[in-house]
Amino acid sequence: MTARQQPKNLWIGRWGFVLAATGSAVGLGNIWKFPYMTGEYGGGAFVLVYLACILCIGIPAMMTEIAFGRRGRGSPIDAVKRVAQESGRGKIWSGFGWMSMLAGFMILSFYVVVAGWSLAYLWKAISGGLQGGSVDDMAAIFGANNANPLTLGAWSTLVTVVTMFIVGKGVQEGIERNMRWMMPGMVLLLLVMIVYAMFSGGFGEAVTFLFSFEVGKLSSEGLLAAMGHAFFTLSLSAGAIMAYGAYLPDNKSIARTTFTVAICDTLIALMAGLAIFPAIFANGMDPASGPGLIFMSLPLAFQQMPLGSVLQVIFFVMLSVAALTSAVSMIEATVAWLTERKGMSRKAAAWSSGIVLWLLSTLAMLSFNLGADWTFAGKNFFDWLDYLTSRWMMPLGGLGLCLMAGFLLRDEIFRDELRLSKRQHALWLLMVRYVSPLGIVLIFIDALGVMSI
Ligand code: VAL
Structure with missing residues (x-):
């Protein structure tokens, strides 16, 4: 097969794909996960490695993924298969498409639980349920929020239902429209929080924590976490970006789009760090408090701010919408x-995958209450989903696609899709052939060395 596949659905507006891909990238990863991981892995060193991974691994990998999607014009499984076949390679390579679809599904099953926290906190913010003067009070509220499997399950079920509803309708219009107000709104709100933090203590400490690069401080586990987070935050190897790439019109520049998405995503994560850490230090909280970090620190900070109760509601609305625009992208590959392949309507596909997702997410949700003791090697079900996907499956998927594009497949395909200048193309090839794979492999080797101790 040499002819280019014809697109079925294309993004509508001029900014359609950028908005949707940014909507996918910017999510809980930026505002919930980035701060707590930075806290757990010691600050600046983690941030530095994360930024390096975005630049050297994430950006080339994202360009490659979009090129696969647009060339193959289909779900990641079919897109990878078609591009492989166009180069005379076998179906077996679609295995990377399968892995990314599975990773997206697994991520979504714990993601809806955290998105459920966000909705629950929105409700608490509206109904005055986030009162308390100390970190301990906030920790108690977070604990109580998670203790009851029925209410916690109801929130994650709500997220699942809304996600499937949007996906069933077709993501293009809904997402494009929402992203237009959400991104600027989110940036504005984070700016307000940062400016407030500048004048209310803890800001200097936060800046030092985030940007003082003591690379020696980072453990092998932290290195792996930083690389995994670069994949997670850009929604790479989770089926999302490739599936969206399949709807990208032929005349759009993949490189420009990729840089726009990566820059927006990185800026929002750094802004979230600058908005959140001052509150953590000003209130004497431990930055390494884990996944509950923002749910405990932020309500406390909002209480001290003028108009805090209003801003708090706006914040949780934004967080919930950001979570939803990411959630819909992660199921797009499956749908x-x-x-x-199965000839289902979009609605039927969305709801049937929704049922499987709901079962898996219920298990993830139980990790915070009834199933807290169901652990294996010190990790509960929720932790395992996160660990397997972001630390291993996503980087492995990225490694596979980069090596395929760099060595196995016909270079004309990528010349044709990426349309870079000669020099830029050579740089892209250098990245996907050597720099990204080497970075990923070295971090894996380092991590495996640690695990065998
Ligand atoms: N990239 C998103 C996030 O950072 C999701 C899709 C993992 O939250």
């Missing part, structure tokens, strides 16, 4: 596959 595209079910419609293309």
